[in-house]
Amino acid sequence: MSIMSGEYQNHLPIKCWAEDERPREKLLTKGKSALSDAELLAIVLGSGTRRTSAVDLARELLEHSQNNLIELGKQDHGQLTGIRGIGPAKALLVEAALELGRRRQFSEALQKAQVCSSQDAYQLVKSKLQDLSHEEFWVLFLSKSNKMIALENFSKGGLTGTVADARIIFRRALDCRCTGLILIHNHPSGTRKPSNQDVELTHKMKQAAQHLDLAVLDHIIVADDKYYSFADEGLL
Structure with missing residues (x-):
């Protein structure tokens, strides 16, 4: 059993978390449906900052978008980089992931x-x-x-x-x-x-x-x- 859990664990670097709670490991062992939006977004971001884990950074990004993925999809590059901890590279990762989601939607519709x-x-x-x-x-x-x-x-x-x-x-x-x-x-x-x-x-x-x-x-x-x-x- 992990000695670190809850809010205290979440503010530590992810590498210090219990292995089965780290987003990447959780995805491998439990499947993508077991992850929250913030955990999936943390994998896209790749890393956090010195003071913020990738999951906390993902949560902040979602809160900035009213915890709504549709609203997140409306954010442009300037709005994304206006969030502390989101630089140009991380913003591009988020934009690319969202665009892939849109293209999948379109591809599925085209099949009909x-x-x-x-x-x-x-x-x-x-x-x-x-x-x-x-x-x-x-x-x-x-x-x-x-x-x-x-x-x-x-x-x-x-x-x-x-x-x-x-x-x-x-x-x-x-x-x-x-x-x-x-x-x-x-x-x-x-x-x-x-x-x-x-x-x-x-x-x-x-x-x-x-x-x-x-x-x-x-x-x-x-x-x-x-x-x-x-x-x-x-x-x-």
Whole structure:
């Protein structure tokens, strides 16, 4: 039995901890699901500081993000390095790990390939949009059988808005020979409710698409880990 436990142990260097409580050894012996978010993050960080263990540093990083991994994913390089003990190298390790997580989400969604619901569309795009601090406008181009042909970003904006150029979007739609489009943008504020501009844009895009024998199938608003679907709400 270890003579060191609890809060006292946590403030010692990890090499002084009981072996079965060290994050790396714990991962090997008990599996990744046995580790807390802070312990997993400590492995990513690799080391702490002279006064702080890697686990304590990871806890501080999580507390700075409201103990929410979604909020952690929104932190940019400057915000991460603003935390005591997180230098440029450690910040890059965290950013790289989070990006791998996003790419895994996208890869899993791509395997399905067919979009039959708003949930399918959301799963395809959430890793691209949910952590952004600015608005972006994307379009999902679909075949007649609702298979994904392309998913492309058409604009980046500020905190409260972005501009969608219908001419460029429909030119691309004709080039890739799609039959349906799903409009997608995010709300960094976290609110799902569409603005008046969102509603107006959706109706304009729908009308323009009809003249080209295309269909705007939905407009998805991504808001953190939630979404709003114009189609589901009967607004298309």
